[in-house]
Amino acid sequence: MAIRVALVGTGNCGSLALRQLVEDQRFDLTGVWVSSDAKVGRDAGDLAGLDVHTGIAATGDLDAVIASAPDCVVYCAMGDTRLPDAMADIRRLLSAGIDVVGSAPGVLQYPWGVVPDKYIGRVEDAAREGGSTVFVTGVDPGFATDLLPFALAGTCQSIRQIRTMEIADYATYDGATVMFDVMGFGNQIGDLPILFQPGVLSIAWGTAIRQLAAGLGVELDEIRDSVEQEPAPEDIDVAVGRIAKGTVAALRFQIEGLVGGEPVIVVEHVTRLRGDLRPDWAQPAQEGGSYRVEITGEPSYVMDVCPTSRNGDHNYAAILAAAGRIVNAIPDVVAAAPGIRTTLDMPLVTGRGLLR
Numbered sequence: 001m002a003i004r005v006a007l008v009g010t011g012n013c014g015s016l017a018l019r020q021l022v023e024d025q026r027f028d029l030t031g032v033w034v035s036s037d038a039k040v041g042r043d044a045g046d047l048a049g050l051d052v053h054t055g056i057a058a059t060g061d062l063d064a065v066i067a068s069a070p071d072c073v074v075y076c077a078m079g080d081t082r083l084p085d086a087m088a089d090i091r092r093l094l095s096a097g098i099d100v101v102g103s104a105p106g107v108l109q110y111p112w113g114v115v116p117d118k119y120i121g122r123v124e125d126a127a128r129e130g131g132s133t134v135f136v137t138g139v140d141p142g143f144a145t146d147l148l149p150f151a152l153a154g155t156c157q158s159i160r161q162i163r164t165m166e167i168a169d170y171a172t173y174d175g176a177t178v179m180f181d182v183m184g185f186g187n188q189i190g191d192l193p194i195l196f197q198p199g200v201l202s203i204a205w206g207t208a209i210r211q212l213a214a215g216l217g218v219e220l221d222e223i224r225d226s227v228e229q230e231p232a233p234e235d236i237d238v239a240v241g242r243i244a245k246g247t248v249a250a251l252r253f254q255i256e257g258l259v260g261g262e263p264v265i266v267v268e269h270v271t272r273l274r275g276d277l278r279p280d281w282a283q284p285a286q287e288g289g290s291y292r293v294e295i296t297g298e299p300s301y302v303m304d305v306c307p308t309s310r311n312g313d314h315n316y317a318a319i320l321a322a323a324g325r326i327v328n329a330i331p332d333v334v335a336a337a338p339g340i341r342t343t344l345d346m347p348l349v350t351g352r353g354l355l356r
Contacts, residue, residue, distance in 0.1 A: 002025065002026060002027055002028040003026060003027050003028065003071050003072060003330055003331065003334055004027075004028050004030050004068075004069065004070045004071045004072075005021055005027045005028065005029060005030065005070050005071065005072050005073070005074060005330060006029070006030045006031040006032065006033070006065045006068055006070040006072075006073050006074070007021060007029070007031075007032045007033070007044075007073070007074045007076065008032075008033040008062070008065065008073055008074065008075045008076065008077050008089065008102075009033065009034075009035065009075065009076035009077035009078070009104075010032065010034050010039060010047050010058070010076075011076065011077075011078065011175070012174070012175055012319050013076045013103045013138075013319050013322050013323050013326075014074070014076030014077070014103075014323075015047060015048060015049065016319060016320050016323040017074050017076055017323040017326060017327050018032065018044060018047060018048040019048040019049065019050060019323075020323065020324065020327045021044075021048075021074065021327060022044060022045055022048050022050055022052065022054055023050070024327070024353070025353075026330075026331065026353055027327075027330070029044055029054060029056050030056070030065075030068035030069065030070045031056060031059065031064065031065040031068035031070065032044045032047065032056055032057075032058045032059070032065075033058070033059060033060065033061070033062055033064075033065045033077075034047070034058045034059070034060060035060070035077065035078075037060065039058050040058055040059060040060050041057050041058060042057065042058050043055070043056065043057060043058075044056040044057075044058065062089065062092065066092075066093065066096050066098065070098055071098070071099060071334055072098065072099040072100065072101060072330050072333060072334055073093050073098050073099070073100050073101075073102075074100075074101055074102060074326060074327060074330070075089065075090065075093070075100050075101070075102030075103070075104060075136075076102060076103050076104065076323075076326075077089065077104060078104065078177065079103075079104025079105035079106055080104070080106070080177075080178065080182050080194075080195075080204075081177060081181060081182065081194070083105055083107070086104055086105040087105055087107075087119065087122075087123070090102075090105065090108070090123060090126075090134055091122060091123055091126040092126075093132070094123065094126040094127045094129070094130045094132040094134060095126040095129050095130045095132075096130055096132075097130035097131060097132055098130065098132055099132050099133045099134070099330075099333050099334050099336075100132070100133070100134040100135070100136075100333075101134075101135050101136070101137075101326045101327070101329050101330055101333050102134075102135075102136050102326060103136070103137070103138045103322055103323075103326060104136065105136065106136065106138075106141055106204060106207060107203065107207060108123065108134060108136040108207075108340060109136050109137060109138075109141050109142070109146075109207040109208065109211065109342065110207040110208070110210050110211035110214070110342050110343075110344075111123075111207065111340065112210060112214075113206070113210045114203055114206040114207050114210055115203070120340070123340060124339055124340060127338045127339045127340065128338055128339070130338075131338050132338055133333050133334075133336045133337065133338055133339060133340075133341055134333075134339075134340055134341065135329055135333045135336070135340075135341045135342070135346060137322075137325055137326060137329070137343065138322040138325065138326070139166075139291070139318050139319075139321050139322045139325075140164070140166050140208075140267075140269075140291065141204075141205055141207050141208040142322060142325065143321075143325055143343075144164055144166065144291040144293070144305065145164045145205070145208035145211075145212070145267055146208060146211050146212065146215070146342075146343040146344075147343055148164075148291075148293050148303065148305065149162050149164055149212060149293050149295070150212075150215050150343070152293060152295050152301050152303060153215070153216065153295060155299070156295060156297045156298060156299060157297070157298045157299075158297050158298045159216065159264075159295060159296070159297035160264070160296045160297050161262075161263065161264050161265070161266065161294075161295070161296040161297075162212060162216075162264070162265050162266070162293070162294070162295050162296075163265075163266040163267075163268060163292075163293070163294040163295075163296075164208070164266070164267050164268070164291070164292070164293050164294075165267075165268045165269070165270070165282060165291065165292040165293075165294070166268075166269045166270070166271070166289070166291055167269075167270045167282050167283065167284040167285075167289060167290055167291075167292065168270070168271055168272070168284065168288065168289030168290075168314065168315065168318070169271075169272050169273065169274070169275055169284075169288050169289055169314075170185075170238070170271050170272070170273060170315065171236075171238040171239065171272075171273045171274065172238070172239050172313050172315050172316075173239060173240070173315045174239040174240055175240070176240045176241070179238075179240045180193075180240065181193060181194065182194055182195050183195055183251065183271070184196065184229075184248055184251075185238075185240075185243060185247075185248050185249065185251075185273060186241070186242075186243045186244065186247045186248060187229075187247060187248045188246075188247060188248075189229050189231055189246070189247070189248060190229070191248075192227070196227045196253070199225075201225035201227070201253060201255050202223045202224070202225045202255055205225075205255040205267045206223055206255070208255075208267055209223055209255055209256075209257040209265050209267060210257075211342060211343065211344065212257070212265045213257055213265060214344060215344055216264075216265075218259055218264065219259070220257045220258060220259060220264075220265075221258050221259055221260065221261070222257075222258050223255060223256065223257050223258070224255075224256050224258065225253065225254065225255045225256070226253065226254060227251065227252070227253040228251070228252045228253070229248045229250070229251055230248070230249060230250035230251070230252075230277055230278050231245075231246045231247060231248065231249060232244065232245050232246065232247055232248075232249035232273070232274075232277075233245065233249075233277075236249055236273055236274055238273050243273055249272070249273045249274065249277055250270075250271065250272040250273060250274075250277040250278050250281075251269070251270075251271045252268070252269065252270050252271075252278070252281050253268070253269050254266055254267060254268040254269070255267045268282070270282050275287075284306075284314075285304035285306055286304075286306040286308075286314070287314075288313055288314035288315070289307075289314040289315065289318070290304050290305060290306045290307075290314070291304070291305040291307075291318075292304050292305070293305075307320075307321055325349070328349045328351070328354070329346065329349055332346055332347050332349065333346075
């Protein structure tokens with residue numbers, strides 16, 4: 001029997017998740033929630049970019065989605081700039097007895113040691129009340145910072161450091177909120193956006209750092225973060241608009257988990273709006289962008305992951321991968337015990353049912 005599933009959020013990730021929910025025979029779509037009034041009433045097939053009519057009209061009312069009685073909700077609404085609202089949505093769905101998989105809120109990827117226990121307790125209480133489960137993941141934080149490193153680490157005899165990296169040109173990424181409000185592209189050098197305010201990086205990617213530490217069985221002494229900004233040498237036109245000369249056009253930031261003063265777990269991001277900016281920073285393994293896992297140990301590894309798609313570039317392919325991991329986790333999340341579940345708890349998703 002098909003699993004009844006609804007979608008919340010039809011942005012970059014949500015619209016790609018919706019495409020699979022419509023086409024994948026394992027799922028029966030019951031509802032779609034949208035944040036834009038312009039999308040209310042549109043058919044789910046249209047919102048997914050498919051030439052099909054599903055009969056499911058988008059709504060801006062979360063109660064209507066709950067009333068459609070899904071077994072699971074795919075939650076892809078914005079979480080970075082509306083964390084309290086996103087957490088409230090998750091609790092509401094869980095209390096209603098609906099399982100949740102999602103790309104947000106990111107703090108639920110592995111919240112222990114990252115957010116106060118009282119907030120974790122509220123989510124766990126809602127899950128117990130509804131007998132429901134929540135699993136939040138994606139690419140990074142997500143499989144590039146947990147699933148892939150764990151797979152390699154399990155073959156080592158000793159490990160000194162694990163480093164995961166995203167190295168990407170974001171010129172074609174069209175998420176204006178993320179680009180401007182979260183990451184601060186187009187800002188004056190030194191004008192730090194929300195992501196780079198003190199301690200925020202250590203929360204946003206602290207989930208990945210803490211989960212890797214838990215998987216390795218180590219206690220971290222502290223987590224620290226840092227950021228570098230690089231100005232545009234001239235005006236640069238990108239998907240979200242014009243980046244003025246002298247404003248931020250490239251970023252490098254990293255989050256480090258320390259043991260005995262040494263960085264044993266590192267997440268590093270190099271994000272450019274043009275490939276020739278800061279050539280001394282790490283370069284991707286393919287034109288545009290890639291993900292990298294480096295393990296220093298016995299044996300040591302360097303693994304480059306190069307996402308591609310026949311329908312878009314590296315940025316599109318990475319978002320598609322995030323959507324795929326979320327949607328493909330649905331059957332296991334529905335079968336899981338109530339509560340917050342992480343990559344450390346979930347069985348390996350092997351791609352069952354995906355061969356076309």
